[in-house]
Amino acid sequence: MVNPNVSVDCVVFGFDGDGLNVLLIEQKDVGQRIRLALPGDLVLDEESLHEAAQRVLWELTGLEGVYLHQCGAFGDPNRVRDVKDLAWLQSYRENPQARVITVAYFALLKSEDFNPHASSFAERVFWHPVYQVPELAFDHNAIFSQALRILRKEMRHRQVGHELLPEKFTLSQLQTLHEAIFGEMLDKRNFRKKIIKEMWVLPLEEKQKGVVHKPARLYEINANTPVLEE
Amino acid sequence: MVNPNVSVDCVVFGFDGDGLNVLLIEQKDVGQRIRLALPGDLVLDEESLHEAAQRVLWELTGLEGVYLHQCGAFGDPNRVRDVKDLAWLQSYRENPQARVITVAYFALLKSEDFNPHASSFAERVFWHPVYQVPELAFDHNAIFSQALRILRKEMRHRQVGHELLPEKFTLSQLQTLHEAIFGEMLDKRNFRKKIIKEMWVLPLEEKQKGVVHKPARLYEINANTPVLEE
Structure with missing residues (x-):
């Protein structure tokens, strides 16, 4: 049985090596009007919220094995009363x-590792850049924004x-990832200074191979970064 | 109208200058058995989750003006089916x-600033140390633990x-607060070294007044602590 009062919505962020995207679905209503939304649906009586999020994501987009984190409950009384x-x-x-009331989940993944395909009431599923996200169903723009903030x-x-x-990665790759997630270009010198100072990465005695330009040094994540444990 | 499927629960932490406590209520069921719980109840149709949390906390404990943060949704299908x-x-x-399904909120306050009193279905309201919290109603022990972790x-x-x-405070006061929140005794020397190194506080050109022992230096919070912005 479906619970009429509780749903889950999934904000799936995908990094494609260059930019950050969010997974959206396209739906059609009776009037054949297209609307865009986060993958989401009502929960079933016998599943947990986390199970519901995994099921709904799978049913609508075919994504499986995604590590979802809860990122907030949204319960404005008017959130499903908008005329749109x-x-x-x-x-x-x-x-x-x-x-x-909806409980939101988010995930961050390499988009190349997953191959979404639409099913159930999703007509289409696609990656959209995280900037300039269009108007979404219900309060999904607010849910998206909160997930991005988190x-x-x-x-x-x-x-x-x-x-x-x-x-093993270069500092350029690390900078591209930061720029994608924070949505801003970073100054190369300041970025490198900050990363080194905060000891986020450790230099390796190894350089890139098979590149036409001067090979850059490779780094690895410092498993012992200070202070910022969970 | 009450929504039968959605509730809110409040984990209110109170620091009394020495230790950390959590606000609990005592309820009685028909058999006059006493049970302990976090202040919580079902939401009303026309209020937001946040409004519900404020209302419920006020109705059960008389606390007003408490700054509540959401700290998770709990939706195990069996969470309200325990025989107890x-x-x-x-x-x-x-x-x-x-x-x-319940949405949990938490707050952290100076307990001396608030004066809880029981009403509605709370028979009694009281501060309990955060260690050795007794068995609580429903999954309230799990909610409490998550709030404390956050x-x-x-x-x-x-x-x-x-x-x-x-x-303006002394490093001893700061250490007492840390010990209360983390629930462990800290080594004075290491604690001071860490706090100074991380630039959490700034020393003032001022000392304690009106104390019988040697007056200690006063400090203030460094409003510009690095890196850890929201």
């Missing part, structure tokens, strides 16, 4: 009037991000 | 079978805690 959402609610929900905070505290880099 | 909770659910809930994390990242100290 009524037609869709009337097409897809047994009780379109029901108040729905992602950036965790990146600052060095709790996420490592897994997006190869085991 | 049945009698109470049957006394107080219109639909004792309903699955309830509190400690935020304290490590210097996002909370300042407000519990006077504007």
Whole structure:
């Protein structure tokens, strides 16, 4: 049985080696109007919130084995009463009037490792750059923004991000990742100074191979970065 | 109207200048058995989750003006099906079978600034030390533990805690606060070295007044602590 009052929504961030994207689905309502949304749906009675998030993500986008973290509950009484959402609610929900509280989950992954494909009520699934995200269903723009804020905070505290880099990487690759996540160009000199000073990475006695330009030194994550433990 | 599927629970931490406590309520079920719980209740249809948390805390404990942060949603399908909770659910809930997802909030305050008093279905309200918390209703022990974990994390990242100290304080006062929140005795020398090194505090050209022992230097919070912004 579906619980009419509680849903989950997933903000899946994908790094493609260059930029940061968010996974969106396209839906159609009865009037065939297209709307974009985060993958999300009501929870079933016998599943936990975390199980619901995994199921819903899989059903709508085919993504499996994604490590999802909870990133907030959203319960404004008007969050599913906007006129833009009524037609869709009337097409897809047994009780379109029901108040729905949603629990948001987020994930950060290398987009090349996953191959999303639309199913269930998703007509299409695609990666969209995290800047200029268009208008989304319900309060999904607010959910997206909060997830991005938390992602950036965790990146600052060095709790996420490592897994997006190869085991050995150049400082340029690290800078590209930072620029993608923080959405801003960084000054190369200041960035390198800061990274070295904070001991986030350790230099290796090894350089890039098979590049046409002068090979750059390789680094690895310092497993013992100070202070910022969970 | 009460929403049968969604509740809020509040983990209110109080620092008394010496130790850290959590605010608990005592309830009675039909059989007059006493049970202890975090202050919490179902949300009303027309209030946001945050408004619900403020209302419920006020109704049960008389606390007003508390700054509450969300700290997680708890939705195990069995969280309100434990045999220890049945009698109470049957006394107080219109639909004792309903699955309830709860959204947890936490707060950290100086306990001397607030004067809790029990009302509504709370028979008694009291501060309990954060160690050796007894068995609580539903999954409230798990909610409490998560809130404490988040509190400690935020304290490590210097996002909370300042407000519990006077504007000018001694390093001993700061150490007492750290010991209360982390629940462990700290070595005085190492603690001072770390605090100074991380530039959390700035020394003032001022000492304690009106003490019988040798007056200690006063410090203030460094508003410009590096790196650990939100």
